[in-house]
Amino acid sequence: MVTPRAPRDELYHDILATVQGEKDKLPFTLTRIGDCEAPAIVAAATYAGHRYARNLEEQIDIDQPLRHDRVDVGADAARMALPVVSQTYLKSLLQHYEEEIEGKAYFAGIPDRFLSRGQKEKLMLLSEVETYTVAAMQSLAEKYGLTPRSTSELHANGHAQAADAPGDWNMLISEMQKTFPQYITDYERLEAMAPTEDLPGLRVVEAHNVAAVDFLNREAGNDPGSSAPLQQFLKTGTA
Numbered sequence: 001m002v003t004p005r006a007p008r009d010e011l012y013h014d015i016l017a018t019v020q021g022e023k024d025k026l027p028f029t030l031t032r033i034g035d036c037e038a039p040a041i042v043a044a045a046t047y048a049g050h051r052y053a054r055n056l057e058e059q060i061d062i063d064q065p066l067r068h069d070r071v072d073v074g075a076d077a078a079r080m081a082l083p084v085v086s087q088t089y090l091k092s093l094l095q096h097y098e099e100e101i102e103g104k105a106y107f108a109g110i111p112d113r114f115l116s117r118g119q120k121e122k123l124m125l126l127s128e129v130e131t132y133t134v135a136a137m138q139s140l141a142e143k144y145g146l147t148p149r150s151t152s153e154l155h156a157n158g159h160a161q162a163a164d165a166p167g168d169w170n171m172l173i174s175e176m177q178k179t180f181p182q183y184i185t186d187y188e189r190l191e192a193m194a195p196t197e198d199l200p201g202l203r204v205v206e207a208h209n210v211a212a213v214d215f216l217n218r219e220a221g222n223d224p225g226s227s228a229p230l231q232q233f234l235k236t237g238t239a
Helices: 010-017 042-055 073-081 087-109 117-143 151-164 169-193 196-220 228-236
Strands: none
Touching: 087 117, 087 151, 087 169, 117 196, 117 228, 169 196, 196 228
């Protein structure tokens, strides 16, 4: 046990006394390290010896302490725990994540183009679905250290797409009916490349596309309950 930490510095003071305490008069350097300065654990004594050897005959800046490796065991463990995935998977994951952020901005910007309260509410539901989905994808992007383009750029792209969208409700629904099924196929391809542990998050994303396609088909058929798939997704994360 290291308790009083009383220094064992008799030899140090005996040598210093030969020059009346003036170190500069000695024909050699004189420094206290380890137990001579203060007893401590073995690791501290080892570090003190290492520091002395590194600093010997060097001009020391007290504001720049000895540099040494400092291993973050937690960070290394987290990196080692990541599954091995292909660059194709990571590139595709990032692309889809960016598209979902753009989609969120798209559906947030498009309701102003329609006068019907019911149509506005349905578009806002789609925006909420995109927001839910972005959150699901964000955790996967952060897991792999993926950095999307700036939010301002992606939102600007989404708003620009909203400005170019049809201003007629039936035409808008028809256009989305043509494009949305492809998103389901795209996410099925992404899932095929994904490690098993990523599938729950990706299935949430796929479910939002399934819910959106179901909504579009019901809306095109004038189903008064067309919003039900979107509401179901927001409650459960499933289609």
